[in-house]
Amino acid sequence: MPQLPILVAPSLLAADFARLGEEVAAIEAAGADWLHLDVMDGHFVPNISFGPVVLKSLRKLTQMPFDLHLMIAPVDPFLSAFAEAGADHIMFHPEAGPHPHRTLQAIRALNCKAGLVLNPGTPVAHVAPLLDLLDIILVMSVNPGFGGQRFIDSQLARIAELRGIIDASGREIRLEVDGGIDARTAPLCIAAGADTFVAGTAVFGASDYAAAIAAIRQGPA
Ligand code: DX5
Ligand code: ZN
Secondary structure (H helix, E strand, C coil), X not given: CCCCCCEEEEEHHHCCHHHHHHHHHHHHHCCCCCEEEEEXXXXXXXXXXXXXXXXXXXXXXXXXXXXXXXXXXCXXXXXXXXXXXXXXXXXXXXXXXXXXXXXXXXHHHCCCEEEEEECCCCCHHHHHHHHHHCCEEXXXXXXXXXXXXXXXXXXXXXXXXXXXXXXXXXXXXXEEEECCCCXXXXXXXXXXXXXXXXXXXXXXXXXXXXXXXXXXXXXXX
16 A cells, blocks of 8 residues: 555644634644544543533634544543544543443544554553554553653664554555654654554644644655
8 A cells, every 4th residue: 555645633632722722724824634632531641631612612723634633531422522622633541441342433433533542561462352443553652641751762673663564464554653753753654554643742842833844744955
């Protein structure tokens, strides 16, 4: 399968929350492909972020697909609220349970793209029985819960392994990476086979959002 175009999904978690609308407009104008939205419940991960009301408010302001990363447990009772609020992709962790296959079916039934998220310590083998229901596999290159953490290099070998699994399946599944992504680490992930990048600090912490997004897409100038 040919390499899919590289996409960049800035993570809202690193934006200025007093100016969310302006921040979303700014990254869209700067060439962002998707808006990555990190939902945390203080239970599945040791941090709390935001819920569907924020998606609903932002939905009116942008055409970018909403790339929703749920770090909550349980997942199933909240799927329809997030779909109604405007999520386009819904991704969750298999540990959030109880039944990942059922959750993927429920996401597809809501007409959203479905994704599974693998923590640095989650076996790659989790994806094998689920490939026919997956649009995205999201590899965490940090442990989930916080922005601004250092990229864990051992995830590169797992990205390469997943690239092989996706290619062998013949399916068009995006291989997305989340955590510590910047102009240095994105090219390492591209070389390993990734095609889609979440970046919080490297985009919203930059003075020039367009240059930061371009550098992740193309590597350092
Ligand atoms: C962490 C989140 C990430 C986070 C990435 O749990 O899933 O999306 O915002 O932030 P950076 O790019 O700063 O590592
Ligand atoms: Zn995320």
